[in-house]
Amino acid sequence: MFHKRHPAAGARPGTLVLPEGAVPPKIHVIRYDHDQVEEIEVDDSAKLRALVVDGKITWIDVQGVGDEAVLRRIAEDFGIHLLALEDVVNAPQRPKIEEYADHLLMITRECQLSTKLELEVDQVGIFLGERYVLTFQEQYGDGLDCVRSRIRAGKGRIRHVGADYLAYAILDAIIDEYYPVVEGIGDDLERLEPRIMTRPTPATLARLNRHKALLLKVRRGIWPQRDALNRLLRDGSRFVTDEVRLHLRDTLDHASQVVDVVDSNRELVNGLMNIYLSVIANRTNDVMKVLTIMASIFIPLTFIAGIYGMNFDVMPELRWSWGYPVVIGVMGVTVVALLIFFFLKGWIGSGSVDGRDEEE
Amino acid sequence: MFHKRHPAAGARPGTLVLPEGAVPPKIHVIRYDHDQVEEIEVDDSAKLRALVVDGKITWIDVQGVGDEAVLRRIAEDFGIHLLALEDVVNAPQRPKIEEYADHLLMITRECQLSTKLELEVDQVGIFLGERYVLTFQEQYGDGLDCVRSRIRAGKGRIRHVGADYLAYAILDAIIDEYYPVVEGIGDDLERLEPRIMTRPTPATLARLNRHKALLLKVRRGIWPQRDALNRLLRDGSRFVTDEVRLHLRDTLDHASQVVDVVDSNRELVNGLMNIYLSVIANRTNDVMKVLTIMASIFIPLTFIAGIYGMNFDVMPELRWSWGYPVVIGVMGVTVVALLIFFFLKGWIGSGSVDGRDEEE
Amino acid sequence: MFHKRHPAAGARPGTLVLPEGAVPPKIHVIRYDHDQVEEIEVDDSAKLRALVVDGKITWIDVQGVGDEAVLRRIAEDFGIHLLALEDVVNAPQRPKIEEYADHLLMITRECQLSTKLELEVDQVGIFLGERYVLTFQEQYGDGLDCVRSRIRAGKGRIRHVGADYLAYAILDAIIDEYYPVVEGIGDDLERLEPRIMTRPTPATLARLNRHKALLLKVRRGIWPQRDALNRLLRDGSRFVTDEVRLHLRDTLDHASQVVDVVDSNRELVNGLMNIYLSVIANRTNDVMKVLTIMASIFIPLTFIAGIYGMNFDVMPELRWSWGYPVVIGVMGVTVVALLIFFFLKGWIGSGSVDGRDEEE
Amino acid sequence: MFHKRHPAAGARPGTLVLPEGAVPPKIHVIRYDHDQVEEIEVDDSAKLRALVVDGKITWIDVQGVGDEAVLRRIAEDFGIHLLALEDVVNAPQRPKIEEYADHLLMITRECQLSTKLELEVDQVGIFLGERYVLTFQEQYGDGLDCVRSRIRAGKGRIRHVGADYLAYAILDAIIDEYYPVVEGIGDDLERLEPRIMTRPTPATLARLNRHKALLLKVRRGIWPQRDALNRLLRDGSRFVTDEVRLHLRDTLDHASQVVDVVDSNRELVNGLMNIYLSVIANRTNDVMKVLTIMASIFIPLTFIAGIYGMNFDVMPELRWSWGYPVVIGVMGVTVVALLIFFFLKGWIGSGSVDGRDEEE
Amino acid sequence: MFHKRHPAAGARPGTLVLPEGAVPPKIHVIRYDHDQVEEIEVDDSAKLRALVVDGKITWIDVQGVGDEAVLRRIAEDFGIHLLALEDVVNAPQRPKIEEYADHLLMITRECQLSTKLELEVDQVGIFLGERYVLTFQEQYGDGLDCVRSRIRAGKGRIRHVGADYLAYAILDAIIDEYYPVVEGIGDDLERLEPRIMTRPTPATLARLNRHKALLLKVRRGIWPQRDALNRLLRDGSRFVTDEVRLHLRDTLDHASQVVDVVDSNRELVNGLMNIYLSVIANRTNDVMKVLTIMASIFIPLTFIAGIYGMNFDVMPELRWSWGYPVVIGVMGVTVVALLIFFFLKGWIGSGSVDGRDEEE
Numbered sequence A, B, C, D, E: 001m002f003h004k005r006h007p008a009a010g011a012r013p014g015t016l017v018l019p020e021g022a023v024p025p026k027i028h029v030i031r032y033d034h035d036q037v038e039e040i041e042v043d044d045s046a047k048l049r050a051l052v053v054d055g056k057i058t059w060i061d062v063q064g065v066g067d068e069a070v071l072r073r074i075a076e077d078f079g080i081h082l083l084a085l086e087d088v089v090n091a092p093q094r095p096k097i098e099e100y101a102d103h104l105l106m107i108t109r110e111c112q113l114s115t116k117l118e119l120e121v122d123q124v125g126i127f128l129g130e131r132y133v134l135t136f137q138e139q140y141g142d143g144l145d146c147v148r149s150r151i152r153a154g155k156g157r158i159r160h161v162g163a164d165y166l167a168y169a170i171l172d173a174i175i176d177e178y179y180p181v182v183e184g185i186g187d188d189l190e191r192l193e194p195r196i197m198t199r200p201t202p203a204t205l206a207r208l209n210r211h212k213a214l215l216l217k218v219r220r221g222i223w224p225q226r227d228a229l230n231r232l233l234r235d236g237s238r239f240v241t242d243e244v245r246l247h248l249r250d251t252l253d254h255a256s257q258v259v260d261v262v263d264s265n266r267e268l269v270n271g272l273m274n275i276y277l278s279v280i281a282n283r284t285n286d287v288m289k290v291l292t293i294m295a296s297i298f299i300p301l302t303f304i305a306g307i308y309g310m311n312f313d314v315m316p317e318l319r320w321s322w323g324y325p326v327v328i329g330v331m332g333v334t335v336v337a338l339l340i341f342f343f344l345k346g347w348i349g350s351g352s353v354d355g356r357d358e359e360e
Helices: A045-051 A068-077 A082-089 A145-153 A163-176 A178-198 A200-236 A244-309 A322-342 B043-053 B068-077 B082-089 B145-153 B163-176 B178-198 B200-237 B242-307 B325-344 C046-053 C070-078 C082-089 C145-153 C163-176 C178-198 C202-235 C244-307 C324-346 D045-051 D068-077 D081-091 D145-153 D163-176 D178-198 D202-233 D242-307 D323-342 E045-051 E066-077 E082-089 E145-153 E161-175 E177-198 E202-235 E240-305 E323-344
Strands: A026-032 A037-040 A057-063 A096-097 A104-113 A117-128 A132-137 B028-031 B039-043 B059-065 B098-099 B104-113 B119-128 B132-137 C026-032 C036-040 C059-062 C097-098 C104-113 C121-126 C132-139 D026-032 D037-042 D057-063 D096-099 D103-113 D119-128 D131-138 E024-031 E037-042 E058-065 E096-099 E105-113 E119-126 E132-137
Touching: A026 A045, A026 A145, A037 A045, A045 A068, A045 B178, A057 A163, A068 A082, A082 A163, A082 E240, A096 A200, A104 A163, A104 A178, A104 A200, A117 A163, A117 A200, A117 E119, A132 A163, A145 A163, A163 A178, A163 A244, A178 A200, A178 B200, A178 E132, A200 A244, A200 E177, A244 A322, A244 B082, A244 B200, A244 B242, A244 D057, A244 E240, B028 B043, B028 B145, B039 B043, B043 B059, B043 B068, B059 B163, B059 D068, B082 B104, B082 B119, B082 C202, B098 B200, B104 B178, B104 B200, B104 E037, B104 E066, B119 B163, B119 B200, B132 B163, B132 E024, B145 B163, B163 B178, B178 B200, B178 B242, B178 C202, B178 E045, B200 B242, B242 B325, B242 C082, B242 C202, B242 C244, C026 C046, C026 C145, C026 D131, C036 C046, C046 C059, C046 C070, C059 C163, C070 C082, C070 D026, C082 C104, C082 C121, C082 C132, C082 C202, C097 C202, C104 C163, C104 C178, C121 C163, C121 C202, C132 C163, C145 C163, C163 C178, C163 C244, C178 C202, C178 C244, C178 D202, C202 C244, C244 C324, C244 D057, C244 D081, C244 D202, D026 D045, D037 D045, D045 D057, D045 D068, D057 D163, D068 D081, D081 D103, D081 D119, D096 D202, D103 D178, D103 D202, D119 D163, D119 D202, D131 D163, D145 E161, D178 D202, D178 D242, D178 E202, D202 D242, D242 D323, D242 E082, D242 E202, E024 E045, E024 E145, E037 E045, E045 E058, E045 E066, E058 E161, E066 E082, E082 E105, E082 E119, E082 E132, E105 E161, E105 E177, E105 E202, E119 E161, E119 E202, E132 E161, E145 E161, E161 E177, E161 E240, E177 E240, E202 E240, E240 E323
Parallel strands: A057 A132, B059 B132, C059 C132, D057 D131, E058 E132
Antiparallel strands: A026 A037, A026 A057, A096 A104, A104 A117, A117 A132, B028 B039, B028 B059, B098 B104, B104 B119, B119 B132, C026 C036, C026 C059, C097 C104, C104 C121, C121 C132, D026 D037, D026 D057, D096 D103, D103 D119, D119 D131, E024 E037, E024 E058, E096 E105, E105 E119, E119 E132
16 A cells, blocks of 8 residues: 555665556657747657757656656756656655756655545656756656646746746646545545444445545645645745745645645544444444343243243142233233333333434 | 635636635725724725725725626735735635735634534635725625724724724634634533433434534634734734734734634543443443343243243152242242342442432 | 633723623732831722832732723723733633733633632733732632732742742742642542442543543643743743742743643543443443353253143153153253353353452 | 642742651762772761862762751752752652752652552752762662762773763663663563453553553653753753763663653553453453354244143144154254354354454 | 663663674675775774775674674774764664764664564664774674675766765665565555454454554654654764765655655554454444344244243133134234334344445
8 A cells, every 4th residue: 555666675876666567758848938839749858958948948748657768868868866866766755845956856746536536646756947847757647738728828927937837837736636636535424424324334434444544645645745845935946936936835825725624534534433433332232222122021021921831730820710811911010110111211212212313 | 524616726826716606796995094984885896996095094895706807806906916816715715824015915714603503604815005904705794893883983092003903903803703603612512411421322423523523623714823823923024013913912812712722622522422432331231231130030030930831741849739839939039149149249229220320 | 611701702902801790809919128018908099009119019919800990090000001901801811921011911820629629710910010010810819828928927038039029929829729739630530540440430431521621721721821931931031030030940840740740640531531441341241241141051941941841742751750850950961061161261250250359 | 649749839939848757868978089989978967068179079969858957058058049959859850950050950760660560769869060969869779879889990981080970870870770660561561461362351451551650650750851861962061071961962862762662662551452442342242142142042942842832722733743853853953044144154163252263 | 572782770881781692793894996896804803994995995894793802892993982882782772873073873773574574673883984884783684785786786876986875875775674664564454454354353453453563663763763864964964975965865755755654554553453343343233133133033922922831721812723823923923023123223134234245
């Protein structure tokens, strides 16, 4: 569940561990200024550096990390430190923001909730340089298409400001994707609540527990992100202008809010677990009450019947002609007395056996 | 439960997401100085900026955020950053205080407890400028009428000091509304306690749990508020005079106290949950005792009766004329012996079956 | 339980909310220097300010806050800010220490444990000025008489140092009163322990829970006090000399120790709750064992008796003259076999049914 | 359990509360330099100050605090502040390190575990002056003899460095005594584990709980000690040379490690409590299974026998000559069917009733 | 479990406590520069210092600490403080990084998981000097062979940079070994989950608890390591160049990630414990239901049969020729009514008795 791809202990730093079944990199470049947008699919990674030109913003998006040679070539061209490249490839890393000489590296984690409520995590490494943004994604995916669309549409500020704004836009898109994830989990928790009240099974508890683990995983993705953003905003960076800092403050707010919702949902899970255990306890109590009432009523009666089933020669009551009705009457009185006893204890009567229809 | 209105991931920053069924803005302006108070209902948002004049304090209260054009117009006139406007409209945001070039933005959350013990939350965004206060409320509401009344009445300091005092008065009114909320929850918890002791049902536990969630929600409203106030008091702000800082320190005290009460109530809820589980456990124990006593007494008796109900040809006891009374006697002795045994174990006797009448 | 007197939301700052049934203020003044002690009962609050003279220390003790006019008069004469006065009257406030232009305000909370183990809380506001100490107590009370006695006796440093030493003496007396409170609760917890082992009832748990709430309340009284003292010692204050700081460090130690004892007692309560639940679980287990043993022994026997109570025409055993003793023998063997089975499971034998006499 | 000797609230600061049954002070002085060691038993406390001479290190060890006059005399001679003396006598104080004009005061707590696993706590106050160390112990004791032996032996650094090294040696000896304490508790916890698995009684839980309280007490002794050392190392002190600071860093490591072990043991206790509750729950489950199996098998059989024990005139089966064997056969089939049912549910079969022999 | 080798309380600082059965030191030296690698087995510890020459990096690896004379000799030659030597020998110490005059000391803890899921811990002390690295390992072992291989192979940076890089490589290898440990525990936890759902025994819980203790132990090994690294990176050190700091930042990331995984696994253990308890509770509930259903159905029937087994002379029903079938019919109706009752309560029907087959 919490495995990480990592080189063998003692391996050289910068050793890349390509994920099993890693896909070969596809490189998509989008270059724009106020007036124009060019989109280029690049096959030869050696040509990438030349695409970055003055007066334009270039976004190089590398999807798939399945070819070490390509990755190393790009790293060399863009002056990427071996450790930074390792961080990008050997996912999952803790989200972080690190400043290097030529660029700012942001390691972020994209989350999506599958329809089966499983978490699909994809690490995105963002290098923010002077006039370019270079992103590495583990998988082919369209998570960042929304940003591309905004560039193409050209509305808003995105075409009029620097590469830092583009990096912000990408980061913001990634963090905003956490909202549907936590809300999806929250919705399922709400669906589980009535089920816990009426049909609690260990499977339900196991599912609650899985949700808890999911929430923990989400938290581990967003918390260090928030931390890193906080530090970036506090300390500043050469690569980030004041205007973009204002926007990053907004992104930080979103990250904080996601953390809040995750924590609320974790409390919700704990609460539901408590209810679960209490419902089970109540049910055991109910079952016991039924058993006790049935047994307490019929066992004494059976005893009385047993008495007069004995075969003693001398049992005067058996000879009386009123014997039988009297015994039946005694039994009836016993039953009534016991019913009253149980009623006074509150074990029988409206709702008390079931206990689910009593709310305000 | 914890949903937030937010634009689709990757949307342009500043994208407004009007709440479904949002009401069109109603704009109420109150302008005053030492001597005079004017109140104006404004229909045309374009005229608002002109209302702010030297020598007077102007409070522009916008209720309802259902018209994007109006909101954008106001934002433009008052130099409100798109991200700030987004914070005001896309509620709920985390409460916070941010300083911009032209004004201080306070995002606050107003809470009220409905008679059904549900939390009604309304976000209030407060822009504090040089000579004006501009508030945005999600809903039409009269939560701030108390402040208006104080302005009209003209007693106290409110008419003699600046816009910052007005902003303080609004903030203080909002935070003071938390008291009845937490007290209302606390009162209901106290009402629940005897019920948990006498009639615990899973529904009661679910209600406790709902209260816990409520308290969590209140905490999430007030905690960041307190945090933000704390930071504002520590760092100061161009828009806040020393006199008002003293008053804000008082508001901070109130916020801290609300947090304290919320936390105490959360502990109370946890305590009640423990009692709940223990009452259930005790009841199961009581039920078992009754069953055990009844079964243990009558099952042996029934067995004895069963013996003498056997149809063996040779069973000398059946022929004895004292057989029947002797067997009845043996049964009586058995019953007494068992009763003594149970009494010594403390399972029968005064109060032990019920267990609720033993406190000093 | 956690209610606070507070003005309606939106009221003017400085609005006083006199407690229901508040008592009219009684003002006791004690004025002293190295040589002399004067004690004066003052009826007319207007004369108070004049009592403060050079070369003497004046302690003005106002007990009862039931007369707004008097309070406002004093506040005016001594330059007390409206918010400070509000803090003093609208109890309970969080304990705190705030520096104003003319004086240092300490809000403290006096605690006493009634014989019924209820907490009696009385807020004491202490204004420490240049040559005077002004205290406000909610109730008439003699909690500070010990300080007065020390002044009268004139031993030790109290008559030779400034007003700050007097304020320290008052604060120290208030904090030292916490010791008997937490020790009283601790003693009762120790009394409860054997009872939980031998006679656990939900009432006992409710009492544990009440103690927990009490401890929480004490903690909420002493923790912010300690915090405020800590800050005062760190930052210093114009009104506090170095000699008195040394003494306040001692008071801070006491406050820290009270917090420690409170926290230990809270852990103790949690431990007792665990024991409680486990004792209940053990008892249910014991009850079940008795039931199981009785039922398992007699139900098979009754069945055997039932067999030979059948009325089939052809049941050869019934005709055998050894039939009856053989069946009785079979029953005896069954009983012995079952007893051995239960003994091997450890359910019967010395101590195992009761389980309370096995310790080391 | 957590009582402290303290003066009545409101007493003069510096009031000494001699412990009941306090022993009269015995004063042992050891004075040494590179070459020589003198040991002196002193009866007259007035002569102590004169023993401190240049060029030698003097260690004055006062055991027993039962004579206020002696204590006050020493305090006066060595310039000990009344509050410092109070800290030394009114034990237990929180361990702390405070710098005064003439000396550094370290309040420490010596712990030992009795053979009955009770904690014997003895407060040691250490005054470190220019050329002397003055220690106060509550009880007569030989806890510091190891340091004396090192002085006498004269190996290592102890005779060649200043009084601060001596104070360090004493402090180190005191903190190292915590190791056997926490290890003793840990060992007993390991002894308890198998007992909890096989014979859980509330007494065992109570013992676990006592261990938890013990660990808490140890933690309260060592934690503030570590804190104080940390602060001393960070801020430095006139009385401590750089060489000794290096050694104190080592002592701090030891204190940190003791805290670690205490915390690990606390987790261990919590884990054992969980196992305890689960073992009880499993046992109840086992008991119930036996009851259910016995009852479910024999109750239906008894019913069948009951049918043919009825005395109706017309019951054709009773007349059949195969009636009896057929009924016995039906009963046999019933038993087998129920056994198969219980076997399929996993309630009977190898190990399932007991459940303790299944591990890997 | 948490024992530490430590000298008797009060022993001289620097006292070495050789582990029982400690192995005599084997000294392996590897000396290299860009071009050349020499490997030397050294028998005479007196010659070690001379091996450190300018222009080369020397790594002296001492395996085994069983000979005090050798250790003291090395310490003297390399200027190792007695306390530092004590830290290296008296394992386990808390991992830490301390700067001395001649070298930087890193105390680290190597972890490996045995096939029986036991933790094998080996302390490694690393002294980083100007041109040498000196390591002490408790046991003979090949944990650092991977680093030696990299030196021999000569690829990467290791042969071209200073001794600090070598120390980093060793530290990194040690920390990377934590990954398989925490993943091994995590895998076993996942294997335990289905077992808890289907066959929960106290032994399973005890195993969960052991895993929890293991995780705690791992955390205690890695947490202070991370802490120390953090401080080293923040404060810098004379012995660490900027290039190596970049690499240590990567190592810190790894340590943080290990802590994250440990914490996630601890949450997982807690979740599994909850499931465990709930499965037991559900099983008790199931057992009770079977008992209740069987008893509730057959006890009334047996009673009815008992009635007509009575021997009264006058029992008209016994004489009716339809008596027997009517009674059988009444019994049948009773059974059906009870079955319907239990079905409506949800106690019988598909899956409800077992409760494990209901998930979506």
